[in-house]
Amino acid sequence: MITMNDIIREGHPTLRKVAEEVSFPLSDADRELGEKMTEFLKNSQDPELAEKYQLRGGVGLAAPQLDVSKRMIAIEIPNMEEEDGEPFLSTVMYNPKILSHSVQQAAIEEGEGCLSVDRHVPGLVVRNAKITISYFDQEGEKHKLRLKHYPAIVIQHELDHLNGIMFYDHINKQNPNYAADDVLLIQ
Numbered sequence: 081m082i083t084m085n086d087i088i089r090e091g092h093p094t095l096r097k098v099a100e101e102v103s104f105p106l107s108d109a110d111r112e113l114g115e116k117m118t119e120f121l122k123n124s125q126d127p128e129l130a131e132k133y134q135l136r137g138g139v140g141l142a143a144p145q146l147d148v149s150k151r152m153i154a155i156e157i158p159n160m161e162e163e164d165g166e167p168f169l170s171t172v173m174y175n176p177k178i179l180s181h182s183v184q185q186a187a188i189e190e191g192e193g194c195l196s197v198d199r200h201v202p203g204l205v206v207r208n209a210k211i212t213i214s215y216f217d218q219e220g221e222k223h224k225l226r227l228k229h230y231p232a233i234v235i236q237h238e239l240d241h242l243n244g245i246m247f248y249d250h251i252n253k254q255n256p257n258y259a260a261d262d263v264l265l266i267q
């Protein structure tokens with residue numbers, strides 16, 4: 081199983097690389113890696129397992145964070161309403177791509193963090209509020225998905241990892257808490 085030891089930290093060159101597209105049919109390695117990434121996220125959100133294996137709770141993970149420079153991300157966004165309900169979005173996306181996005185921008189009010197960053201970096205990370213993405217699933221089926229607000233932000237954070245971008249690259253240097261007044265702040 082994947083643990084925090086498998087996650088590379090800032091300073092590791094792989095985090096600054098542009099990852100390679102995955103080819104289909106998936107190799108057993110790429111298929112297995114996707115499954116392990118999802119398993120990690122589910123474990124990290126389980127209080128007992130997170131405690132037992134000392135995992136930081138995560139809602140997304142990109143292959144480059146495991147030193148695998150491939151365009152694949154795992155998303156595990158819990159249902160914000162009911163506790164043990166079905167997750168809002170639980171999937172592994174291969175070769176994900178933003179097809180279009182809103183002019184409207186949004187940011188998580190308390191800022192962002194990253195499992196590859198062992199420090200708190202304050203500041204607003206302004207992103208597109210709505211995005212339309214395409215991606216391939218494990219079977220090579222193409223999907224198209226429209227997301228907005230928190231899920232859209234999560235996907236953009238992961239897509240950045242595939243392009244060697246870290247969340248703090250987006251923070252305004254002069255005033256980290258600056259955001260134009262039309263930027264939607266998300267709790």
Ligand SMILES: O=CN(O)C[C@@H](CC1CCCC1)C(=O)N1NCCC[C@H]1C(=O)Nc1ccccn1
Nearest residue numbers: 137138139140141142192193194195196234237
């Ligand atoms: O590239 C992927 N990463 O670096 C893991 C990140 C991805 C998110 C950061 C902002 C948008 C996507 C992640 O999940 N976190 N960042 C560090 C510690 C907290 C943790 C988190 O937000 N956890 C969480 C949130 C809600 C419910 C359950 N858990």
Ligand code: NI
Nearest residue numbers: 193194195196
């Ligand atoms: Ni991250």
